[in-house]
Amino acid sequence: MPGRIEITLIGIGGIGCALAPFLARYLHSERKGTGEEVRITLVDGDAFESKNAGRQSFEALGNKAKVKATELAPSFPDLSFRAIPEFVTADNLTHVIRPGDLVFLAVDNHATRRLVSRRCEELSDVVLISGGNDFTDGNVQVYIRQDGRDITLPLTRFHPEIAEPKDKSPAEMSCEELAATAAPQLLFMNLTVASAMLNAFYAWRSARLRYGEVYLDIVEGKAQPVARVPSDGASDERRSA
Amino acid sequence: MSEGQLKGVTRTKVAGQPKAQEQVRVLYGVHSLEANLAGRMVADVRQALRQALNISPQAVAVVDGREVEEGTVLLAGQQLEFVRLAGEKGLNVLPTAIV
Numbered sequence A: 001m002p003g004r005i006e007i008t009l010i011g012i013g014g015i016g017c018a019l020a021p022f023l024a025r026y027l028h029s030e031r032k033g034t035g036e037e038v039r040i041t042l043v044d045g046d047a048f049e050s051k052n053a054g055r056q057s058f059e060a061l062g063n064k065a066k067v068k069a070t071e072l073a074p075s076f077p078d079l080s081f082r083a084i085p086e087f088v089t090a091d092n093l094t095h096v097i098r099p100g101d102l103v104f105l106a107v108d109n110h111a112t113r114r115l116v117s118r119r120c121e122e123l124s125d126v127v128l129i130s131g132g133n134d135f136t137d138g139n140v141q142v143y144i145r146q147d148g149r150d151i152t153l154p155l156t157r158f159h160p161e162i163a164e165p166k167d168k169s170p171a172e173m174s175c176e177e178l179a180a181t182a183a184p185q186l187l188f189m190n191l192t193v194a195s196a197m198l199n200a201f202y203a204w205r206s207a208r209l210r211y212g213e214v215y216l217d218i219v220e221g222k223a224q225p226v227a228r229v230p231s232d233g234a235s236d237e238r239r240s241a
Numbered sequence B: 001m002s003e004g005q006l007k008g009v010t011r012t013k014v015a016g017q018p019k020a021q022e023q024v025r026v027l028y029g030v031h032s033l034e035a036n037l038a039g040r041m042v043a044d045v046r047q048a049l050r051q052a053l054n055i056s057p058q059a060v061a062v063v064d065g066r067e068v069e070e071g072t073v074l075l076a077g078q079q080l081e082f083v084r085l086a087g088e089k090g091l092n093v094l095p096t097a098i099v
Helices: A014-034 A064-072 A110-121 A175-181 A187-205 A234-240 B003-011 B042-053
Strands: A004-010 A037-043 A080-084 A102-105 A126-133 A137-146 A213-217 A222-226 B024-028 B031-035 B061-063 B079-082
Touching: A004 A014, A014 A037, A014 A064, A014 A102, A014 A126, A014 A187, A037 A064, A064 A080, A102 A110, A102 A187, A110 A126, A110 A137, A126 A187, A137 A187, A187 A213, A222 B031, B024 B042, B042 B061, B042 B079
Parallel strands: A004 A037, A004 A102, A037 A080, A102 A126, B024 B079
Antiparallel strands: A126 A137, A137 A213, A213 A222, B024 B031, B061 B079
16 A cells, blocks of 8 residues: 655755755656555745745745645645644644654754754654855755664764754744845755755655764865764663753 | 874875774765874864865764764774765855955
């Protein structure tokens, strides 16, 4: 009997915008062989404005999640699309991320990363693939929980900037603060991170994922994968922190 | 150990240099190097590479997958990673080309 895959993409900005159509195309193509039922939920409380057009592609102005879901649905009628036009918060987290989900996290703030990682730690089975970038470098983290055990490490482990974020999630910011956080980004770096997130997804799907984090630098032309495997006592240490 | 000394150790392999399994592998982001660092403390390596690799003071030191203290003495064959901070938000420092 064909299975069902629930995918949640949080953040439809530079990275999410690059990732979404290729993810949909891949699942559309793969589904022909597997018959899997696929639902993709797009989550973002932000609105697309014309000033973002240099790095982000939307067919209309409006909420990013809604516009992108509406845009993708006709091209991939065998996939189900849903939009949640909200930023992730502690209040909506259990609704946004459900047991068994595969979550792509493409946000630019550590506060949301911590929130999402902590939510995934509560679930028995979940896959979280998180990507972010600075101007010409970035990273992708993969957190996998299976049968109630950490297979790889949560986003917060070894990353104090995520465990104790100094920034705010966009849901906590005023319009002025949101505007002030806008920083120049390079489209190519967004593409590189999106691609690396999809590569991690493919490696996981084909049971060949060998890393928990990968670093990327487009000027150096390098990618450096690193294992992130829980060591004895690591989980206890983390949970008591 | 100065940065120059560390680079000197890692530059070329010559006769008499330690074999790979006697060396310590150091990672920071996409950067990696192998050097004869057995017996050195994590803090020494951080200090030696801090400027060359722009290692954040916040970067956690991890040896063979376990977080360690700065006073940890490295053993041959180990891998030391200074965990680079996650990518956050575009441009932190303007590159010269677009200033």
